[in-house]
Amino acid sequence: MEKDFAQTDADLIELSKKDPEMFGLLMERYQGPLFHYIRRMTQLGSDDVQDLLQEVFIKIYQKLNEYDEVLKFSSWAYRIAHNHIIDYFRKTNARPQTNSLEDYEWEKIISASIRIEKDVMNKDCVEKVKICIEELPLKYKEVLILRFVQDLEYEEIMDVLKKPKGSVATLIARGKEMLIRKMKEKNINCF
Template sequence: MHTIETRLAKLARDGDRHAFAEIVDLYKDKIYHLSYRMLGNAQEAEDVVQETFIRVYKNIKRYDPTHKFSTWIYRIGTNLCIDRLRKRKFTAYSLDADQSDGEGMDGYSVLAAKDPLPEDQLTLSETQQQIREAISKMPEKYRSVIILRYLEDMSLQEISEVLDMPVTTIKTRVHRGREYLRKRLDHAKLI
């Protein structure tokens, strides 16, 4: 059984630009939502979408049609997000606020904004905002599995394939991530 994505990927591997454009149309919003949920920044999410499709285009010949295309593309997008989160953490620790790049930007001004966009604030309920904030503060190893499991609705097996980890590790991280969220949300109710 071949999905439409698998057929499109095969056509794209053979140089069909229209097939690649259809792949972009099918996945651009999904990768954007994944990226935005992981990074909490619209501009960075857009950058990840672009980087994801550049990598897909450059590496389409490496795609193995015996595996789900969605797993392959989500792995690329998720890894790009994780790389950005790691760089962000490194940047936060290594930059001094007094250092400037000569253009009036200090180290902290290049870090991604964590505040929700105004239009997002209007549409999110208070509970949703608390959940989103708690997810954004989770350690990245739990954040990625929670987002993939509950917001992208992936199975444990699919997450295992996307993150290239054993299912048992994924189960443990989902459990610990849920516990982390429960504690954060219980704490938020007490305040």
């Protein structure tokens, strides 16, 4: 597996088309970020997230010929995962939640949204803000997670969501505004 880092994603894609074993190298590169993305978006347990992730990887494998090098492979893989998650919510009629985020992940969103230093965060306050974030519509929660937890750039989020850069920026800004409004409504003023 050592030599896989010498090969680009595009190389591995070409090799995977001929030999599924090579697809394992691609999976190894991206299973971590995709696993966490699916977990953060679906709030499922580890086994269920792995099942979804396997379905996502099989979709990626089936679509290998669709991959266009104008996109980063990671963005394209996130896009497939995003679509799969949306399908999953539709099929199961499940309501998306975000309370499976780890504390450090919550802090990333909160500090990015309300501009505070992490070390000033008060645990009770974080709990209250979590509730506000959970109440945000999925599209706002998702961009906040992609931007501040997955650390994706605006261009990558554009490619994942297939939305223009302006729309992505608007979603992020509105998500933050909504969060601040909700905090004011609930009189959360502990930072």
